Amino acid sequence: MKQPETSNALLSEAEAAVILGLKNAKTLAVWRCTNRYELPYVKYGRTVRYRRKDLEAFIEAKVVYQATPKGGRA
Numbered sequence: 001m002k003q004p005e006t007s008n009a010l011l012s013e014a015e016a017a018v019i020l021g022l023k024n025a026k027t028l029a030v031w032r033c034t035n036r037y038e039l040p041y042v043k044y045g046r047t048v049r050y051r052r053k054d055l056e057a058f059i060e061a062k063v064v065y066q067a068t069p070k071g072g073r074a
Contacts, residue, residue, distance in 0.1 A: 006052070007051070007052050007053035007056070008051055008052070008053060009051070009052050010042060010049035010050070010051060011049060011050045011051070011052060011055070012025075012049065012050075013025040013026075013028050013029070013048060013050070015050075016028060016050040016055055019052070019055050019059075020055060020058075020059070028041075028048075028050075029048075032048070037058070038058075039054065039055075039058050040054045041054075
């Protein structure tokens, strides 16, 4: 599956799942229905698409730079 080059490119659920490293593209549907994550998507009719730049921002927001030990003391 060839990935579009531009950051505004609209990706299918399957393409978005590959970028996010998900085993099942239906996971994205569960996330949308349960509001589990704030992952923007584009919807027109029954079609759901994800913008590459939104996926990249989602991944960046989930990066942990420093873990705090249990108990709250560094």
